[in-house]
Amino acid sequence: MPALGSRAGYxxxxxxxxExxxxxxxxxxxxxxxxxxAFRRFKDVLAGDERSWSRYHRFRDERQRGRTRAWLAEEGYCPRVTFFVEPSSGSNPSGLV
Structure with missing residues (x-):
């Protein structure tokens, strides 16, 4: 995947x-x-709120996965999507669906 620099992260x-x-x-x-x-200040602000810090990391990670899936599709690949279920939500201890 080509490097996107800091633009995508920003x-x-x-x-x-x-949101x-x-x-x-x-x-x-x-x-x-x-x-x-900006990146350091943003992280410093979020570091004061653990819940928002975690939400941001989930948000950022999903956006990164989306960019990766889009790039793979552009290159002609069909990525396999695996869904994760929170361990506390059911009887599937592996977390895979």
């Missing part, structure tokens, strides 16, 4: 910020992503 931060329901946190994130050092 876009992930923008999109995540748009944040806590107005104060969203404002802090908007300020954090302005100018040089």
């Amino acid at each position: 876009r992930d931060m923008e999109l995540f910020t748009e 944040v329901e806590d107005a104060a946190l969203a404002d802090s994130l908007r300020i954090a992503i302005g100018g040089r050092g």
Whole structure:
């Protein structure tokens, strides 16, 4: 997969910020992503809220998987999609569906 530089990661931060329901946190994130050092400031803001930190990492990881799947499709591959079920949600201890 070709390198996308920081543009895709920055876009992930923008999109995540748009989805944040806590107005104060969203404002802090908007300020954090302005100018040089945006990635560090964004992470510093999220580090103060463990739940949002985890949500961001799930959001970012899914976006990265989506970009990878799109690139594979463009290259003519059909990636196998595996779904993960949270361990606490049922009787399937492997987490695979």
